[in-house]
Amino acid sequence: MTMASNRLSTVTILLALLGAVLPGAFARVIYVDDDAPGANNGNSWLNAYRYLQDALAVAAPGDEIRVGQGTYKPNLASVPVPADRSATFLLRQSVRLLGGFAGYGPSPSWPSDDRDPNVYKSILSGDRSGNDWALDPADHTAVGLLLTDSTRQDNCYNVVTATSVDSTCVLDGFVIIGGIANGITAKRGGGILCTQASPVVRNCTITGCAAAERGAAIYINNGRPDLTSCTIVGNYASERGGAMYNLAAEPNILRCTFADNLVAQQGRGGAIANEDSNSVITSSIFQKNYGGSEGGAIHNLRSRPIITNCTFIENSTRLSGGAIENSNDTRATISRCSFIANTTGQAGGAVSNWAGTSRISHCIFVGNRSNDEAGAVYVSRSEPNIINCLFNGNNAATYGGAISCSESSLNVINCTFSANAAVGGKAVACSSTSPPETSSRLVIANSILWDGGSEIYNNDGSNIKVTYSDVQSWWPGTGNVSSNPMFTDRDGPDNTLGNQDDVLSLSASSPCIDAGDNTVLPLDLLSDLAGKARRFDDPATADSGNGQPPIVDMGVYEFGSQAPGQNPPVANAGPDRTVTEDGTGYATVQLDGSGSYDPDGDTITYTWTWTIGSQTYTASGVRPTIQLPVGVHNIQLVVFDGTLYSSPDTVRITVQTAGGQPPVANAGPDRTVVADGTGYATVQLDGSGSYDPEGSPLTYSWTWTVGAQVYHASGVQPIIQLPVGTHTIYLTVFDGVLYSSPDTVRITVQAAANQPPVANAGPDRTVTAGAGGYATVQ
Template sequence: MKNVAFGQVLRLFLIAILSFGAGPSRATQAQGSSVIYYVDADATGDNDGSSWAHAYTNLQTALGVATSGDEIWVAAGTYKPTTGTDRTATFQLKNGVALYGGFAGTEISRDQRDWEANVTILSGDIGVEGNAGDNSYHVVTGSGTDATAVLDGFTVTGGNANVGDTVNTVGGGMYNLDGSPTLTNVTFSSNFAINNGGGMYNLSSSPTLTNVTFSGNSSSSLGGGMGNDGSSPMLTDATFNRNFAIQGGGMFNGSYSSPILTNVTFHGNAVPNNGGGMYNSNSNPTLTDVIFIGNTASGGSARYGGGMFNHNSNPTLTNVTFSSNSADDAGGGMYNFDGSNPTVTNSIFWGNIAPAGSQIYNDSSTPTVTYSLVQDGYAGSGNISDNPQFVRDPSPGADGTWGTADDDYGDLRLQPISPAIDAGDNTAVPADTADLDGDGNTDELIPFCLAGFPRFANVLSRADTGNGSAPIVDMGAYETAPYLTPNKNADEDTPYPGQRITYTLVINNSGLVSATNALISDTLPSGLTFAGPVMLYPPQPGAMLAQNAGDLPTLVSGLTITVGVCITLTFPVTVDSGLARGTVILNTAAVTSTEVVTPQTGMASITVSNTLPSFYAYLPLVFKNYVSAPDLAHESGMLPFQ
């Protein structure tokens, strides 16, 4: 009789498990009435987009059926706008539809994807493969879209906008007319436009781009990487690398464009004429925490502005570094022409090369430069001219040519002896419009430097020579500070109610100065009880360690975390016995120091596990090894009912 009962329970259990794993017969339902459509070039099955097994093989098919609120998940592979030869074929984005690439083809949640490992390519190489002459004019089009049109996790390549004087001469990789889509984790490479915007062209558009790369794109006129006319794109964490154009190798801004660039790098872009990194014509871009390295204006008839060329433009530059840019004629770092009056603050011009005005050259222009380091000097409040003491100067390598494989872009962080440390102007630091810290506050000052660490830090070994109350911002794109990276985890991710677990917090200082009087804190959330004490390795004399719950939220105080050293602390907590299965507990620790008062945080997540589902309540203890609670293995009799 017992064996029969046991068999029935086991059968029910297996049915429940199999039922739980069964998927829907049609496209997966997302939140609300939205749908997830699946695309995989190698899929077999029914090819109806309902699952990975039955995914569409053609991305255009999914775009055709998707409506507002839907998502399209695309597995690694190469996808083209058409299987035919129509060069006007393009992937037209749609409002409310989000395209996500970077899937392996097995994921059940979006956060499982690895878009860097699972390269998903949108290619314009239609027609004869390898023949660019018959490629699509625009691989992707975002015209008429708003921010709800999303492209995330793709490489866009092989666009060729090369015909006549029409729209088909701009935006080889992507073309936006009156469009403002949202792009994240996207790379534009090896696209071409005969007129403007080899990688991307924006006309009356304001797309938002985050973590994007423009590499190896070109134009036979303007804007090798990106071209903007009457547009205001917002770029955060972007890279322009080795793009080429006649003018504006990395970016061209014209017709009163006002792009906003935060945490952007321009490396090795080139032009034969003007503006190796950026060319601005009647435009007013805003640049914060940006670097220009190894951009060149060389070989043409007019060779000005290796880093930046301004024509009747008034850009605003804050914490921008120009180094090792060059121009054959004038303005190795920056060339200002025809009433260009940029505002430059907290910036560094060092090691740029040109026969005239190696750092900054002005022609009928009057820029305002303050609290900046300019080699050979520049008039203005707070300006200095001493060597900034970069960690490592950039170098074009053995071949002496920028834009080639042996380029070394250096390390433009400031050594602790740099005169640019704590020498900037706090009032010039702009608002966090890109919400870099994700706290929803876009009115606060930008919290991070280009390296992703606190923008405001106080280096005690340097006198404050800038403007404002300590901590005073450094000059340049990087802040010299202890770069403290907390990494927190629990020894059990799925504890049962009442179980004691141990948190481990490892803090690494990858900065250039030590953190002194560091304090590590942790306000335990509801559901966790401190079981102390804190253990620290390596031990430090004088450090104060929490012993009981009354010492919290301070775990450790009085620490010194030297450069290149990891410190590890552990502490036990007890999961409250009354917590329900599935309860997720997020626990965040924070570290501050005399140098950095902005907390650097590390978070761990645990999910409370039940010992067994309810239908296990009276199974014999032969199954006790399947129970997550180790102390139950020592009990006798029947398992407790859950």
């Protein structure tokens, strides 16, 4: 080996080691656009790969793949990929896959790098044949047909697959649709199949997917993926997890929406099913999911979920747990959640706990219903704690308008019950089938039970201890009273009991003020339902409770407390949107921060910030009105609760130009020409067939490539030079406001060839012969 080759080998080894240690050291951006007309090598929007599989095939750790708007299918590629239903997009380690770009456009001024997944949709579709009918997720009958629909029987089993990747693998800004996992072995994860992997999935919508077993939209087996700001809607699984199934996994779910996901009648977990998993679910919405037999939104089996600041609306089941089912040694922590109008056929209109130990604190239960017992919460063979929760307007057809327990040990601390209804026990019932073996131990302290009387029902000889509580029609116990709690506005502005506008805080002179028992308070109970200090002394009220002052009030709210809580507020700048300028080049835009909130209930102030050019602008208020010029604007919102600032949230406002109908480009008919002796042909293009429906004058932009070089021309009939070969030339016209869609003309330039000579003998003639009979002819 020569010295030179030895040095070359050393350099090669060092480069390889550097690439292994620093996967982003030689990172590149790879472009994908299904309309790109160029060389399709991925080095620009013009030359973007037309198939996402081609980009994934060449991506290396540290690379970023940018995908323009369009539809991409796992079975389509220039590189070898399966053509059958097993085709899938396989995520790559340390590769960021970003969708939602404007991508290749009709003119040089097209904003190719603008990114808004809500406007420029990058769709990953399992519909290989392109024959799926459009799904309305709100049509639950249609959602239930996804698995067996004849048009979907040739769809890909798993649209996306993640295997053994970590959080440096990112999937961001896509619509994932049409994965139907109903194969012999491929029965899980129609949208995303995630095995021993922890990718980051952000800003994605997953819809129209199905699974013959579990996890129609996402199936996770043994990983820690992050799921942030995603919408998972209209998916169906036969067994568990209409949207998502987690097995021995620890997913982190933040600011996601799960809606209209279903399982079969015998299934469980309309949106999410957790088995031996520790899910963390925060600030998410669950609405109109159907959980079959158990867990309308979430089913937990031998799991340790932490569910915080979530909203559950109109979820349902056939048997139990209209919103959440906690079963078989599940230890759930549920805090600061709202449960509104969830329903079940038998037990637990909102939450069912069976054979586990759960803690439910600072939650609101309004308008939930069971067609049997436990309008809001059912407890069976469990040891839960329910702390600082509000139960209002819940209904059970038999026992326990709010809570029913069987064969359990239940603690209810600092809760408020109002306008709940049941035949027995409008607030709480202890009912079981085989007493005394199935009797319960129930402790109620520092609570208000004011539902019209018959608050507590005990038909199985349960041990019920009620202390320092206000019980309508009274209940024996130390510190108990039976006086009007004097709610601020029990039936709210609409004068109707039992709905969300009821104000169940205490007014002055309430007998519940400073009347609780400090000794039963959990050590971490520092705030009331509004986030104010949990113990606050009212100097106008004599202490009637127990413990060292200040004495805690009965119920969920502390009267007079102004001490702020200890949690930062949360900013929500609203959804991204596109608006049209008003003819002046500007648009009037009303921002909307109404989705912002403070977990402690403190009043918040709003500060909006954005830049135009080098100038920074600010606005205040929840819905300020501002002026924005044509372009894309990122506007940041920060809210302040008087003590703490939120993390910033950003809304993207795209202001587009006004106009009527776009013009129509016509690049003329395809043709074939012959090159001259130089190997080039002189060609006159012809866009004279282009027009504007409103008669506006047009400007013309022609674009084509020769090799890797991009060329442009302007004018209606420009003259250009083209080498031998076939050339696709794009024409876009502009009417001063709107661009047309591009039109193309195909010019084929043939090489000049040797032509045979052409004989010409001249015209026919008649001449006169001489005396000898001959004529001389030239």
